Each structure stands twice: as structure tokens, then as C-alpha cells.
Amino acid sequence: MTTLAIDGLNVTFSTEDGPLHALKNVSFDVPENRIVGIVGESGCGKSTLINAILGLLADNGSIDSGSILFQGRDDLTKLGPAQMRDLRGPKISTVFQDPMGALNPVISVGQQMINIQYRSDISKQEKAQRAVDMLELVRIPDARAALARYPHQFSGGMKQRIAIAMALMMEPALLIADEPTTALDATLEVTTIELLKDLQQQIGCSVLFISHHLGVIAELCDDVVVMYAGEVVERGTVRQIFNDPRHPYTARLLECDPARQSERTRSLPTIPGEIPDLRARPRGCIFANRCHRVHDACAAPPPDHDVGDGHVARCFVANVPETVEATA
Amino acid sequence: MLTYFFKRLGLAAVIVSVAMFILFCMIYLIPGDPASVALGPRATEEMRASLREAMGLNQPVPVQFWNFYSSAWMGDLGTEVLSGRPVLTVVLEQLPYTLALIAGGITWSVALGIPLGCWAAVSRGSWADRIVGILSVAVIAVPSFVIAIYALLIFAVQLRWLPAIGAGEPGDLGDQLTHLILPSLAVGLGWVGYIARMVRASMLEVLEASHIRTARAFGLPDRMITYRYALSIAILPTVTLLGVGIGQMLSSAVFAEIVFARPGVGKLVYDAILTRNFPVVSGTVLVTTVLFVLLNLLADLIIGALDPRVRSSF
Ligand SMILES: Nc1ncnc2c1ncn2[C@@H]1O[C@H](COP(=O)(O)OP(=O)(O)O)[C@@H](O)[C@H]1O
Ligand code: SF4
Ligand SMILES: [Mg+2]
Numbered sequence: 330m331t332t333l334a335i336d337g338l339n340v341t342f343s344t345e346d347g348p349l350h351a352l353k354n355v356s357f358d359v360p361e362n363r364i365v366g367i368v369g370e371s372g373c374g375k376s377t378l379i380n381a382i383l384g385l386l387a388d389n390g391s392i393d394s395g396s397i398l399f400q401g402r403d404d405l406t407k408l409g410p411a412q413m414r415d416l417r418g419p420k421i422s423t424v425f426q427d428p429m430g431a432l433n434p435v436i437s438v439g440q441q442m443i444n445i446q447y448r449s450d451i452s453k454q455e456k457a458q459r460a461v462d463m464l465e466l467v468r469i470p471d472a473r474a475a476l477a478r479y480p481h482q483f484s485g486g487m488k489q490r491i492a493i494a495m496a497l498m499m500e501p502a503l504l505i506a507d508e509p510t511t512a513l514d515a516t517l518e519v520t521t522i523e524l525l526k527d528l529q530q531q532i533g534c535s536v537l538f539i540s541h542h543l544g545v546i547a548e549l550c551d552d553v554v555v556m557y558a559g560e561v562v563e564r565g566t567v568r569q570i571f572n573d574p575r576h577p578y579t580a581r582l583l584e585c586d587p588a589r590q591s592e593r594t595r596s597l598p599t600i601p602g603e604i605p606d607l608r609a610r611p612r613g614c615i616f617a618n619r620c621h622r623v624h625d626a627c628a629a630p631p632p633d634h635d636v637g638d639g640h641v642a643r644c645f646v647a648n649v650p651e652t653v654e655a656t657a
Numbered sequence: 658m659l660t661y662f663f664k665r666l667g668l669a670a671v672i673v674s675v676a677m678f679i680l681f682c683m684i685y686l687i688p689g690d691p692a693s694v695a696l697g698p699r700a701t702e703e704m705r706a707s708l709r710e711a712m713g714l715n716q717p718v719p720v721q722f723w724n725f726y727s728s729a730w731m732g733d734l735g736t737e738v739l740s741g742r743p744v745l746t747v748v749l750e751q752l753p754y755t756l757a758l759i760a761g762g763i764t765w766s767v768a769l770g771i772p773l774g775c776w777a778a779v780s781r782g783s784w785a786d787r788i789v790g791i792l793s794v795a796v797i798a799v800p801s802f803v804i805a806i807y808a809l810l811i812f813a814v815q816l817r818w819l820p821a822i823g824a825g826e827p828g829d830l831g832d833q834l835t836h837l838i839l840p841s842l843a844v845g846l847g848w849v850g851y852i853a854r855m856v857r858a859s860m861l862e863v864l865e866a867s868h869i870r871t872a873r874a875f876g877l878p879d880r881m882i883t884y885r886y887a888l889s890i891a892i893l894p895t896v897t898l899l900g901v902g903i904g905q906m907l908s909s910a911v912f913a914e915i916v917f918a919r920p921g922v923g924k925l926v927y928d929a930i931l932t933r934n935f936p937v938v939s940g941t942v943l944v945t946t947v948l949f950v951l952l953n954l955l956a957d958l959i960i961g962a963l964d965p966r967v968r969s970s971f
Contacts (some may be wrong), residue, residue, distance in 0.1 A: 434964075
């Protein structure tokens with residue numbers, strides 16, 4: 330069963346300068362028990378996508394079309410606020426980017442972990458015990474004493490592990506992690522990633538992992554979704570994307586990243602040119618102004634090209650790999 | 658925590674000492690001879706000289722200050738000119754009335770201001786938000802003595818719902834409380850506006866914070882998010898504001914006590930000025946300074962109790 334199936338999702342924000350088309354025809358799946366990585370420059374709509382899934386879009390944002398099917402049953406775009414609230418936490422948990430601000434500064438860690446279990450009928454002692462168990466699982470030293478402490482008494486890495494513990498304590502079917510390691514230094518990043526992978530296997534949930542570190546994605550994920558300016562330009566398995574990129578944007582990303590998957594980079598490599606204004610999307614290919622393979626056909630919107638085994642690229646020349654074209 | 662408390666207490670003592678020094682200078686600089694003022698125009702030169710001697714006015718100025726300073730710390734603020742009663746006793750008799758008035762004013766402002774500000778923030782942009790905004794500015798703009806007079810005219814004179822003047826029968830708590838309603842409203846109403854605006858602004862800021870997004874992402878009920886997660890942080894600037902605002906409340910209390918003919922420190926100092934009862938004036942100033950400093954300290958301690966980040970920096 331597919332944990333999350335997103336199909337043809339369109340999201341716009343109304344702004345003073347007119348509608349901003351933040352997500353355009355976004356489609357991809359998060360299969361059960363798999364880790365799906367989303368990679369893309371900042372501003373390409375990663376957070377918007379998460380908020381759309383969680384039903385937490387800003388007031389000026391709306392889902393215009395498309396569906397987000399959760400566990401084959403509920404279309405999240407059609408659920409009411411109360412039903413969405415019931416899913417958030419027990420079914421879909423989230424770890425956000427900012428470890429410094431993600432926890433409430435005036436409520437003790439233990440109380441916050443007890444509060445999120447408010448739906449459960451077990452006693453307060455049992456809730457506290459579950460919190461202790463989870464904190465031990467993410468290797469917080471002296472976990473029982475940690476319950477009485479406040480977020481500012483922990484380091485950034487510990488706070489992020491506490492956030493992970495909170496999310497996984499709910500035993501969700503889907504864990505969403507929005508750049509959970511971006512604010513951490515390289516060593517902490519490695520341990521956090523390894524911990525996450527470890528726990529995912531123990532708990533057996535699906536993960537939607539957002540990052541702009543190609544190396545982290547390669548290491549952690551099973552599948553990759555490459556986003557550009559609010560569109561999924563390419564998706565496939567890690568092997569497909571990293572070994573055989575078919576969208577010129579993906580190819581450029583990997584090319585510009587000299588160390589490839591073996592070494593981490595702090596941010597995505599830069600490609601000359603800029604993302605088009607999302608308030609005035611070009612009619613044709615969204616990447617045309619920066620593409621080194623642009624041609625006449627690209628003035629029309631490119632189709633989602635399936636080049637085999639679920640490897641899809643939104644490009645007219647997706648079925649002609651770059652190396653083939655170069656030698657031809 | 659305890660070391661912080663003592664540090665703050667030490668600071669408070671310094672502030673009070675500085676206030677005493679300024680007060681002493683003002684008394685010393687007031688033209689005229691305190692002995693002549695006290696004895697009146699028909700006193701003889703010998704009487705003045707002996708009083709001057711008794712008051713220590715012949716001693717060098719630093720010694721005079723030291724005498725004033727050390728005896729003030731011992732609680733000796735001098736004696737009232739006419740009755741000869743100790744000034745401290747006279748002031749402390751009146752203090753509970755003023756404290757009750759200020760406590761009432763804070764109660765009004767907090768009990769109305771916090772829910773209104775919260776409501777406005779949660780329903781931002783709605784008509785409710787706009788009405789709260791307009792009312793806030795209105796009550797801030799109107800001076801408290803005007804509010805006092807109108808409250809008296811409407812509720813006591815026209816509607817006769819509440820008593821007009823005095824502090825109520827001594828020993829009858831219910832009567833004293835009904836006498837407190839209008840004057841404390843006059844003291845606190847402007848603060849309803851300040852607090853509503855403050856709470857609204859800080860609520861809007863806190864509701865944008867990422868930990869609130871986390872709380873929503875765990876599907877916590879809206880009520881818990883608003884009151885437990887957001888308001889407990891948004892309240893902090895309000896406590897600081899109240900701590901600083903105690904001084905202004907004390908001055909509104911003076912007007913309220915005069916308008917409602919209530920006993921209290923304000924009424925005491927007002928009468929003392931009219932009768933040139935200077936020891937009472939300076940004693941009252943000193944006691945209110947100490948009160949102000951202590952209430953400020955209290956506000957800081959409340960902040961410490963509410964905010965663990967502040968607490969651990971103590
Ligand atoms: N509430 C909003 N109102 C208007 N535009 C928004 C809003 N939220 C995001 N956007 C725009 O949508 C685009 C995608 O933003 P975001 O999802 O935050 O990207 P990412 O998380 O990948 O950095 C950006 O152009 C951003 O400016
Ligand atoms: S459709 Fe054309 S412009 Fe767009 S990525 Fe492909 S080749 Fe480049
Ligand atoms: Mg983002």
C-alpha cells in the first residue's frame with residue numbers, strides 16, 4: 330500500500346501582485362516503509378508541499394486541484410480541519426528544520442511530550458515513561474531527568490533529537506522531516522541521519538525527507554524527488570537519479586557537485602541564471618531560461634516522461650540521455 | 658534563584674538610597690528655615706534656636722544627611738508637625754487603602770486586557786479585532802481622573818448601583834470591596850487598553866513562532882495552543898509593562914482617592930501639601946519609592962517564575 334500518493338497537486342498563494350503558483354502539477358508517491366527525499370533550491374516549494382500535506386497552508390494559500398491520498402483512503406485535500414488535526418501527530422508526524430525554535434521555550438520537555446499524547450487514555454506516569462523510553466532511544470543522556478528540563482538547557486543537536494523522539498513517539502505511518510539537519514554541523518548531521526534511518530527501520534514508517542544536501546539524500550533515501558520552481562522535474566530511485574539523471578536540471582546539480590554522493594556539501598551547487606517569477610510562469614518549460622539543452626519544442630509545457638521503472642522526468646529530451654546526445 | 662533575589666534586593670536598596678539622597682537635597686534646598694516653618698511667624702528666636710538644635714539643623718550637612726538616612730532605614734521618618742505622631746505610622750495606616758486600589762486596578766486591567774488582546778489576536782482582522790483596537794486607544798487616551806469622574810457620575814449618581822465615596826465600613830469586607838469597584842476601575846481602565854494592545858501584538862508574534870507550528874503539526878487542540886503554548890509566552894512583556902507602570906498607577910491612585918474621597922496615600926500627601934505638613938510629604942514620597950521598587954522586584958520575580966530561560970540566567 331502506498332502511504333502517500335500525490336497526484337496533480339496545484340497550490341497558489343494570493344499575493345498583492347496577483348496569484349503565485351507555488352506548486353504546479355506535483356505528482357509522486359511515498360511507498361510504505363520507504364524513505365523519499367525531496368531535493369531542490371530554497372524557494373522551490375518544499376515547505377509549501379509539506380504544509381499542503383499537513384493542512385497547514387498559510388491563510389493566503391489554497392489547493393486549487395489535485396489529490397493527496399493518504400494510506401489509499403483519505404484524500405487530505407478534502408478533509409476538514411478537525412479531521413486533519415486528528416491525522417497530525419498520530420498518523421503523520423513532522424520534524425521541522427529549526428532545532429532552536431521548534432520546541433516551546435516555557436514548557437518543560439517532558440510536559441511537551443506528555444501533551445502531544447493527549448489523545449491517549451494511559452495515565453500520566455505511563456505517558457512520562459513513554460517519553461523517557463523515546464528519549465533514551467534517541468540517546469539523550471539521563472532521560473528521566475531530561476523531562477524536567479527546558480529546551481534552552483539542551484544543545485542544538487540534542488534538541489533536534491528530542492524533536493525526532495517526539496515525532497516518532499507517535500508511531501506515525503508517515504514521518505515528514507523538513508531539512509532536519511541543515512542547522513547542524515557536519516558531524517552532528519551524520520549521527521542524526523544515521524539515527525533517523527535506524528529508527529525508521531525499527532518503527533517501520535515511511536519518511537518524506539526534505540534536504541538540499543545531495544550527499545545526505547544519497548545516503549539516507551530510497552527514492553528521490555527533484556523539485557524546481559514548484560514543479561517535480563524528475564523522480565526515481567536514488568540509483569536512477571544519481572547514476573542516470575534525465576532532466577537537465579538534475580544533471581547540472583550533480584555535475585556541479587564535484588564530490589557527488591560521497592561528500593556532503595553545505596548547499597546546492599549554483600547553476601547560472603535565476604528561478605522565474607512564480608507569479609508569471611512561462612508557458613513552456615519552467616527550466617528553459619537556464620537549460621543548456623533548450624530547443625524550439627521547449628516553448629510548450631513538457632510532458633512527464635516515464636523513461637522506465639517509475640523513473641520520470643518532465644522534459645522533452647528525457648528519453649535521450651545527455652551522454653548519448655553528446656556522442657551523437 | 659536565591660542569589661538572584663538577593664542581588665535584586667541589593668539593587669533595590671541602592672535605588673532607595675539614591676531616592677533618599679535626592680529627597681534630602683530637595684528638603685535642604687527648599688527656601689526657608691524648617692524650624693521657622695514648623696513654629697510659625699510668632700515664635701521667638703530662642704524657640705527657633707532650640708528647635709533647630711533639637712532637629713539637628715546646626716550640624717554639618719553630611720551629618721544631617723547621615724542622620725536622616727540612617728534613621729529612615731530604621732523606620733524613623735520623623736514626626737508629624739501637628740499631632741507629633743510618627744510619620745511612618747501615619748503613612749502605613751493609609752498604605753493598605755492605596756495598595757488595595759492598585760491591586761484592584763491591576764485586576765481590572767489584567768482581567769479585561771488579557772482576554773481582549775488574546776481574542777483580538779486570534780480573530781485578527783475581524784470586526785472584533787477592530788473594535789478592541791479602537792476601544793484600547795480610546796481608554797488609553799482618556800486621563801484616569803476623567804474616567805474616575807464619569808464612573809462616579811454614571812454608576813454612583815445616575816444609576817446608583819455603587820457607592821460614591823469613601824472606602825466602606827472598616828471590618829466589612831463586602832462593603833469595602835463594593836467601594837473599591839469604581840475607583841479601581843478608574844485606575845485600571847487605561848491599562849486595559851495598554852495590556853490588550855500589548856497582548857495582541859505579542860500573541861501575533863508568538864503565533865508565528867516555529868514552536869507553535871510544531872504544536873499544530875502534532876494536532877494539539879486550538880485551545881491548548883492558544884492559552885498554554887502561546888499566551889504563556891505572550892504574557893511576559895505585559896508583566897514587565899505592569900512592573901514599569903506601577904509608578905503611573907500610583908499617580909492615578911492619587912486622583913482616584915481625591916475624586917472618590919477615599920483614604921489612602923494619595924489623599925494623605927494631597928492634604929499634607931495643602932497644610933504644609935512637610936515631614937508627611939517626604940515620608941510618603943519615601944514609602945511610595947520603596948513600594949515602587951518592591952513591586953518592580955515582584956514583577957521581575959514573576960517573570961522569572963513564568964520564564965525558565967530568565968530563571969536559569971539568574
Ligand atoms: N504565505 C505565502 N504567501 C506568498 N508566497 C509564499 C508564501 N509561502 C511561500 N511562498 C512562496 O512560495 C514559494 C515556495 O516557498 P517555500 O515552499 O517556502 O520554498 P522552500 O521551502 O523550498 O524554500 C516561494 O516563492 C515563496 O516566496
Ligand atoms: S524541456 Fe527543454 S528547456 Fe526544459 S529541461 Fe527539457 S530540454 Fe531543457
Ligand atoms: Mg523551506
